Amino acid sequence: MAYLEIKNFCKKFGEHEVLKGIDLSIEKGEVLSIIGSSGSGKTTLLRCINFLETPNKGVMVLDGETLFNAETDKKIREKDLREKRLNFGLVFQSFNLFPQYSVADNITLAPLLQLKEKCKKDKTLNFAEEKQKIIADAEKLLEKTGLTDKKNEYPCVLSGGQQQRVAIARALALKPKILCFDEPTSALDPELTGEVLKVIRALKGEDRTMIIVTHEMGFAKNVSDSVVFMANGVIEEEGNPKEVFENPKSEKLKAFLAGINNKEGE
């Protein structure tokens, strides 16, 4: 069985069927890219995986544990929802940093709140000691994302690329099993996408399991182990990147790739 296994995810918003039975599997340490035109359901799929939306049908199994089963999980308790969400990290298109916190505090906010809860339950834990560990972890993440000199700045003075790198560090600070990216460079100026993609590429070097929804075809081709092409709420085609990009089989994927090549040629 694969590390993450998704079976028959369906999601409806009112009458509008956004996901029509998605099957997906990822091995540990693998990078999966999801491509497709807007409205194809890529982002909704990612939001379902992160428990921001609840699928109407389907099952999700992570590392042998059934995280979600639409049959039995009609209503998930808030506390369980939080725990389930923590298996995943999500980097948003629009960064969504917390404006009132410095870069360092953005990264340590959630881990420190978690630590406080843990310390309440487990009196043997030393808060000050554990806090130092969290801060040290954050320093490492800042170094990894090239933001050490920005740690005391506030998000409003950072460039988009820097903000997105903070968002990646913030997601990593909770040590998610799978890190998801929802079009991480779509809100960035072209000259800033490189620095973000570089960070993601470096994460691949650490064998992190990642799911990336992206419009950067060159990046998807280089960095992914497998690529999924979605159209109208279904997976139209999937395979290794070389195959998908160089030898597309379905007409829709051919048209999609041709459209992108045309745009790049303009």
Added chain:
Amino acid sequence: MSFELINSTLLRGFGTTCLLFILTLVLSLPLGLLIMFGLKCPVKIVSWLCRIFVWIIRGTPLMLQLFVVFYVPSLLFGIKLFSFTNGTVFEGRFLAALITFVINYACYFSVIFKGGVDNISRGQYEAGKVLGLTKSQIFYKIVLLQVIKTIISPISNEVITLVKDTSLARVISVAEIFFINETEILSKAIVWPLFYIAVFFLLFIGLLTILFNYLEKKLSYFKA
């Protein structure tokens, strides 16, 4: 009347004015928060009741509301709720005015709060959720300060209006500064203290303005 006597008389009235102002502010802010939660309540009947309530309170003159709260219980139902005196400032008519002001301002505040909360992008809540924060952590650690920052200007407007609105309490004979002035000074054909009263208000509101500017500056380190 000597200046000292006029001064001390007016100060007595201004004390009542200030007390009414501070108590109204302290009580109406949390009540406004409560009404805001009501306005945003997913249970339709609750949000509709709150909306109708806010509409009535914002849609009728504050002066009328003062009359209703003070006179209706005793004249219509024979309940002498606010007719007591006890020698302190906290007599019946003062309480009636306080209750009216608190309800009235809470409604205005609730709408300002709602605007501030609605202004926070969905992404902030979602970022909190994917980081495993609880609903209350998201509200207190992420949303609240951003809301305060965005509403501080409209709130300062309301607060300054409140200082001056307190003088409406004179219509039910609360011994605030204008009532005192009229009964004890103006009645003796001494007119100049009216301008002197303006100085009280200018100073008080000047102080509030400085305070709000300070708060605004304190929160200027980030952009919500």
